[in-house]
Each structure stands twice: as structure tokens, then as C-alpha cells.
Amino acid sequence: MTYIFAHRGSTGTHPENTMSAFQEAARVKADGIxxxxxxxxxxxxxxxxxETVDRTTDGKGYVKDLTVKELKSLNAGAKFKGxxxxxxxxxLKEFLEWFKTTNLVCNIEFKTRSIKNYDLERKTIAIVKDMHLDDRxxxxxxxxxSIVYAYRVAQNIETAPLYSESIFNPWIYAKAIRAKAIHPNFRSCPNELIVKTQKHGIKVRPYTVNDKKEWLRLFNCRVDAIITDYPEKARDFREQLFT
Structure with a gap:
């Protein structure tokens, strides 16, 4: 069965990357976040x-220049639906405390450009391990x-490269960096590529898939998961397709 991952939570109906969006994803029975x-x-x-809080909150500035106290003072729902x-x-700690009470899987994306400083990855891995959530x-x-570093220090946690443009023989690349999956833009994964990649033992989870025609194509291809802003609609579509 193709899993449904809620992109930044249920982003189509709730403010992205907030507890309300994550809780909504659980409520509508998404398989992952x-x-x-x-x-x-x-x-x-x-x-x-x-990188900044400008688009999603009522504040301004770079995340790296704001303390947790300052970030917590902002309304992360200010720009969503008025x-x-x-x-x-x-x-992340707050999210994972709640996440532990669910049966969901979680895809954590590292937002970093550095090829030398791995503080974000190191601290994230430590939090996940402290909570014994490696397998989820x-x-x-x-x-x-970033993900090569993560694999080297936490080989039991699955990694997956994200990419927006096509990669030649992505299963070879994935295996070269010890990834168990690829997360391509849905436009960069034609049906033949999906089938070949999976035949080589690499999972395929395209992002960000909100169109019913693409849902139909990808569900019929049996991709391992789709990442979508509308988990409830995608789940209903999956149920109609396979029942």
C-alpha cells in the first residue's frame, strides 16, 4: 500500500509545521508526517x-538570529487564512513527545546548506535517540x-535524498550514499523510473503531490508514499481507488 505523508502536517487546512497541523494529520489518519x-x-x-520567520509568522528576521523565547512569542498561524x-x-522535542503517542512515521528534513557544520544533524539525531524513536x-x-553525515553517525535511521531535477539511475546514487529511499519532486519521477528504482530495493516517495491525476498515477505505480498538503483528501482518494 502507498503511504500518505502529511507535508509539514496538514498544510492545506492548518498552518504549516505547527502542532495543530500535525495533530490534524493524525486525526485524518495519515500514515506519516x-x-x-x-x-x-x-x-x-x-x-x-x-530561513526567516517572515512568510509564516507575524514576526521578521532569520531563525538563526532569534532565541527560542523570541520564536515562541510569534504567531505561526498569522499568515494562514487571515x-x-x-x-x-x-x-522538535515538543513534537516528538506527542509523536510518541501515535503510530505515525516521521520524515525530518534538515534545512541546512552547510557542508562543514553538522550541529543541526547532530542535535536532531541525539533527540531522536534519546526518545528511542530510531525505527520511526x-x-x-x-x-x-547532511544525510551522508546522518547515516555515518546513525546507520540504523533511514535516510533519503530530496531532489527537484531528474537524476540518472537514482537507485545507484541512493545506494552510493547508503540511502534507503529517494524523495523526488513528483515531476521528476516518471513511471518507468519508479518501477526500476523499486526493483533495485530503493523506496520512492514523491513530493508535493496535490493533484488527483498525479495521485491516480502514483497510487497505480505503487510508490511507497506520497507527500501531500492534503492528507485527508489523499486518503479518501486511496480508499475509493482500492476498495
């Missing part, structure tokens, strides 16, 4: 996508140095 992590000024792992939701920027976590990133 995808989220993004960065470091605050005081070195805490926080859940937010952008600000009808009040929400905090969560710490996937690490992904567009920065492939």
Missing part, C-alpha cells in the same frame, strides 16, 4: 521551513552532505 528543522540562536532544534489560527513554532524516523535533505 513530514516536517522541517533548523537551529535557533540559542542552539535548539525548532520546526520551521524557511490569521484565524493561533499557533506556536514547535521545538526518516532523515531527508536537499543537502546530501
Amino acid at each position: 513530514e516536517l522541517d528543522v533548523r537551529l535557533s540562536k540559542d542552539g535548539e532544534v525548532v520546526i520551521i521551513h524557511d 490569521g484565524i489560527h493561533q499557533a506556536e513554532i514547535p521545538l 524516523i526518516i532523515f531527508s535533505s536537499f543537502n546530501h552532505f
Whole structure:
């Protein structure tokens, strides 16, 4: 069965990367959650996508220049549907305490460009290990140095490279960096590539898939998971297709 991962939580209906979006994903019976992590000024792992808080909150500035206290003072729901939701920027620790009570899988995306400083990865891995959640976590990133580092220090946690443009024989690349899966843009994974990649033992989880025609194609291809802003709609579509 193709799993449904909620992209930054149920982003289509709730403010992205907030507890309300994650809890909604659980409520509508998504199979997994995808989220993004960065470091605050005081070195805490926080859940937010952008380098700045400008797009998603009522504040301004770079995440790396703001302390947890300053980040927590912002409304992470301010820019969503006219600000009808009040929400905090969560710490990864806070999310995982709740996550432990569910049966979900979580894809943690490292938002970093560095090829030398691995503080974000190191601290994230430590939190996951402290909570004994290794078998329910996937690490992904567009920065492939990041996931190679993660594999080297936590070989029992699955890794997956994110990419937006096509890669020649992606199963060879994935195996070369010890990844168990690929997370391509859905436009970069034609049916033949999906089949070949899976035949070589590499999972395929395309992002960010919100179109019904693409759902139909990818479900029929039996991709391992789709990452979508609308987990409830995708789940209903899957049920209609296979029942």
C-alpha cells in the first residue's frame, strides 16, 4: 500500500509545521508526517521551513538570529487564512513527545546548506535517540552532505535524498550514499523510473503531490508514499481507488 505523508502536517487546512497541523494529520489518519528543522540562536532544534520567520509568522528576521523565547512569542498561524489560527513554532522535542503517542512515521528534513557544520544533524539525531524513536524516523535533505553525515553517525535511521531535477539511475546514487529511499519532486519521477528504482530495493516517495491525476498515477505505480498538503483528501482518494 502507498503511504500518505502529511507535508509539514496538514498544510492545506492548518498552518504549516505547527502542532495543530500535525495533530490534524493524525486525526485524518495519515500514515506519516513530514516536517522541517533548523537551529535557533540559542542552539535548539525548532520546526520551521524557511530561513526567516517572515512568510509564516507575524514576526521578521532569520531563525538563526532569534532565541527560542523570541520564536515562541510569534504567531505561526498569522499568515494562514487571515490569521484565524493561533499557533506556536514547535521545538522538535515538543513534537516528538506527542509523536510518541501515535503510530505515525516521521520524515525530518534538515534545512541546512552547510557542508562543514553538522550541529543541526547532530542535535536532531541525539533527540531522536534519546526518545528511542530510531525505527520511526526518516532523515531527508536537499543537502546530501547532511544525510551522508546522518547515516555515518546513525546507520540504523533511514535516510533519503530530496531532489527537484531528474537524476540518472537514482537507485545507484541512493545506494552510493547508503540511502534507503529517494524523495523526488513528483515531476521528476516518471513511471518507468519508479518501477526500476523499486526493483533495485530503493523506496520512492514523491513530493508535493496535490493533484488527483498525479495521485491516480502514483497510487497505480505503487510508490511507497506520497507527500501531500492534503492528507485527508489523499486518503479518501486511496480508499475509493482500492476498495
